[in-house]
Amino acid sequence: MTTVAAALAAARAKLPASEARLLLGQVMRQAPAWLIAHDDELLDEDALLAFAALVARRAGGEPVAYLLGYREFFGRRFAVSPAVLIPRPETELLVELAKARVGAGALCVPGNPLARREAESRVCRDCGLVTPSILDLGTGSGCIAITLALELPLSRVTAVDSSGAALQVAASNALDLGASLRLLQGDWLSGLDGECFDLIVSNPPYVAAADAHLAQGDLRHEPRQALVGGADGLDAIRNIVAAASSHLALGGSLMIEHGHDQADAVRVLMGDAGFSEIKAHADLAGILRVTVGRLPSTGEAPAVSY
Numbered sequence: 001m002t003t004v005a006a007a008l009a010a011a012r013a014k015l016p017a018s019e020a021r022l023l024l025g026q027v028m029r030q031a032p033a034w035l036i037a038h039d040d041e042l043l044d045e046d047a048l049l050a051f052a053a054l055v056a057r058r059a060g061g062e063p064v065a066y067l068l069g070y071r072e073f074f075g076r077r078f079a080v081s082p083a084v085l086i087p088r089p090e091t092e093l094l095v096e097l098a099k100a101r102v103g104a105g106a107l108c109v110p111g112n113p114l115a116r117r118e119a120e121s122r123v124c125r126d127c128g129l130v131t132p133s134i135l136d137l138g139t140g141s142g143c144i145a146i147t148l149a150l151e152l153p154l155s156r157v158t159a160v161d162s163s164g165a166a167l168q169v170a171a172s173n174a175l176d177l178g179a180s181l182r183l184l185q186g187d188w189l190s191g192l193d194g195e196c197f198d199l200i201v202s203n204p205p206y207v208a209a210a211d212a213h214l215a216q217g218d219l220r221h222e223p224r225q226a227l228v229g230g231a232d233g234l235d236a237i238r239n240i241v242a243a244a245s246s247h248l249a250l251g252g253s254l255m256i257e258h259g260h261d262q263a264d265a266v267r268v269l270m271g272d273a274g275f276s277e278i279k280a281h282a283d284l285a286g287i288l289r290v291t292v293g294r295l296p297s298t299g300e301a302p303a304v305s306y
């Protein structure tokens with residue numbers, strides 16, 4: 001019989017200790033901290049074989065998140081599979097910015113003269129409050145949309161993805177986490193004719209097709225369509241920025257996550273598309289990671305606070 005300590009020690013030849021503990025914890029259905037406190041516990045043959053198989057797959061390059069089947073994001077556990085991008089810590093910045101913007105109110109201007117947009121003003125028939133409507137493009141695991149639906153319970157969240165397999169992962173995460181949102185299959189904004197939102201957020205594919213990182217680490221195993229944004233990485237962002245203004249309420253905001261060297265290009269794209277108050281925000285690593293723009297309001301009606 002092998003002890004937890006011996007199994008972990010053997011795996012150390014191939015993996016960092018923290019990863020070995022996560023994988024053994026998965027096999028034993030215990031938290032990594034439990035393993036530390038119970039390192040003299042014995043493993044049966046099945047557990048040992050299952051652990052060895054996971055260690056071999058991890059040593060072969062498969063992402064820890066796919067082997068575990070989950071990744072933490074904004075303090076919650078999201079199921080992931082190779083059908084979806086693994087949630088990244090830097091994407092929490094996008095969530096923080098969206099929360100702050102909605103929390104600050106004044107997202108849209110109901111009563112503006114554009115009839116279609118007016119029809120979309122969201123005054124609750126019961127309470128009279130305007131509920132912010134949020135759209136997440138390329139939702140993948142749903143980590144952004146579901147987090148916003150849970151953090152901003154008054155909001156109405158729609159999430160779009162072109163991949164049916166990804167939408168299944170997002171739907172199951174929404175169910176597990178108790179979030180209510182609308183999931184739609186579609187190509188960016190193309191299926192949303194006539195719909196209008198206060199806030200559009202996206203972590204689109206933004207890696208350039210020839211980027212060497214695609215052949216390294218976790219990226220080798222993640223869906224290419226969630227990573228690659230054409231030759232310069234900006235294809236999806238160009239598409240989203242061009243279409244967003246006709247799907248935003250006046251005064252509404254667009255927030256896009258992008259690559260470390262794309263902030264200037266995104267600023268130009270947003271400026272050309274008529275956005276104002278454009279600002280790039282740095283992630284915890286100090287990299288300009290999310291650019292935000294606001295669609296100017298006409299100034300004819302006072303902005304409403306939520």
Ligand code: GLN
Pocket residue numbers: 088203204205206207219226227228
């Ligand atoms: N931030 C990811 C990476 O470079 C890319 C995610 C994306 O394309 N949206 O690892």
